[in-house]
Amino acid sequence: MARCRAVQLIGLYGQMGELTDEELFRRFAGGDFEAFQDLYARYRKSLYLYLLRSSSSATEADDLYQEAWARVIQSKGRFTGGSFKAWVFRIARNLQIDSFRRQRITLIPEPDEPGHQPDPGPTPDDISHYDDCRERLKLGLQSLSQEQREAFLLKEESGLTLEQIAGMLGVGRETLKSRIRYALKRLRQLLEDCV
Amino acid sequence: MSDRQNRPDSRKDAAISDLYRTTRKEEPxxxxxxxxxxxxxxxxxxxxxxxxxxxxxxxxxxxxxxxxxxxxxxAPRLPQSLEEVEADRPVEAEAARPIKKKQISSDSAPAMMMDSLFKADSEARGRRQEEAPLPPLPSREALQGVGPKAESKLLEAETLDLGIAQEDRDPAAWLAYIQTLLDQGDETTAVQELEAFSARYPEHPIPAKLQPLSIE
Known part of the structure; x- marks a missing residue:
């Protein structure tokens, strides 16, 4: 029932497709629910995947995802401008960092340290090589340092420019590029027979 | 050498990005x-x-x-003018109760005006109590539910009572005042007022209820 309603609401996406994120959010802040639906449909998947890939579990990702949108809704009067996309991903990232701190999880294994290699788990014989590569990629992301992972995921999921991501992370553009480079290097090693 | 080494890396990086995109299947x-x-x-x-x-x-x-x-x-028109009238009126003249008319639109007088009238009347009454006792005005409770017409009559009567010149009195209002006096049992004053009325308006017909007074 709830899912049907959600799908129905999300189906409205496209009615205001030509409006910018910021305009939609301004309308939502003025009481326009449909504007929020449109905005939600735009970032629903990318925000969720960002949180899912950078979280330790799907449950945690669900919680963070819900909390991120709750903050967006609550903070509608405090959004003063700039890029909505950068703002919403910054909220998600801050929640992610808080979550790490709460759990006191160290997710920054030394890349070359064999003891911190993630357990790839059993690979069923019947799954295809391609599926195997995808699973290994997901696990490979978990093996990256937090900084490298968030740099890679923000580049892939947020659609922000390198300058915007660097500004969000509070680092220089070259530092960001370096983190992405290291992340890709690590993934290349893990997926040597896939790419 | 570096370029040659970077080129395959770039291709592999692009392949990793492509592979990553194929993993984007989960949804909330x-x-x-x-x-x-x-x-x-x-x-x-x-x-x-x-x-x-x-x-x-x-x-x-x-x-x-x-x-x-x-x-x-x-509302403020009446109390203000009444104060002025009271201030200007000499004590002796007050004892004789000279009346100076002030035009009032009693039909449109709201409840607030009634309050002002009661207040002003109460004050004036207090000052004049020893000099010339006046017949009591009907109580507010007595007015409850009698309708706007009765209130209008009362207003006219009160206006007369509070000092309006006889020569300027409206005949109907004057007669209403006399009727009020009679209703309240102050027959003596009613007779006096009726005599004054007859002297001022000899041609004006006297209502049947008041005619016994004029005979006396």
């Missing part, structure tokens, strides 16, 4: 969508309600202020 659960959208909907409804609240409050306030101003425009 329907219950999550529903919860988030419901929360947003509630927030927008609150926002709409918040928008209406100050507007409706302002409208009510504006209406209240307008009504109050309208009432104040009408």
């Amino acid at each position: 659960a329907g219950r999550l969508d529903a919860m988030i959208l419901a929360r947003a909907e509630v927030a927008t409804q609150r926002r709409r309600r918040r928008w209406w609240l100050p507007v409706s409050s302002a409208a009510v306030l504006l209406l209240g202020v307008t009504l109050t101003l309208q009432l104040m425009e009408q």
Whole structure:
């Protein structure tokens, strides 16, 4: 029932497709629910995947995802401008960092340290090589340092420019590029027979 | 050498990005969508309600202020003029109860005017109690439910009672005042007033209820 309603609401996406994120959010802040639906449909998947890939579990990702949108809704009067996309991903990232701190999880294994290699788990014989590569990629992301992972995921999921991501992370553009480079290097090693 | 080494790396990086995109299959659960959208909907409804609240409050306030101003425009005239009349009137003359008429639109007099009248009358009555006892005015309770016509008559009577010149009195209001006196049992004053009325308006017909007084 709830899912049907959600799908129905999300189906409205496209009615205001030509409006910018910021305009939609301004309308939502003025009481326009449909504007929020449109905005939600735009970032629903990318925000969720960002949180899912950078979280330790799907449950945690669900919680963070819900909390991120709750903050967006609550903070509608405090959004003063700039890029909505950068703002919403910054909220998600801050929640992610808080979550790490709460759990006191160290997710920054030394890349070359064999003891911190993630357990790839059993690979069923019947799954295809391609599926195997995808699973290994997901696990490979978990093996990256937090900084490298968030740099890679923000580049892939947020659609922000390198300058915007660097500004969000509070680092220089070259530092960001370096983190992405290291992340890709690590993934290349893990997926040597896939790419 | 470096370029040659970087080129395959770039291709591999692009392949990793492509591979990553193929993993983008997960979506938030329907219950999550529903919860988030419901929360947003509630927030927008609150926002709409918040928008209406100050507007409706302002409208009510504006209406209240307008009504109050309208009432104040009408009501203060009488008490103010009565004070002036009271201040100007000498004590001796007051004892003889000279009356100076002030034009009143009694039909449109609202409740606020009634309050002012009662107040002014109470004050005047207090000052004159020892000099010339007046017949008591009908109580407010007695007026409850008798309708605007009776209130109008009372107003006229009160206006006369509070000092309006005889020569300026409206005959109908004067007769109403005499009738009020009679109703309240102050027959002596009623007779005096009727005599004065007959002297001022000899041609004016006397109501049947008051005719016995004129015979006396």
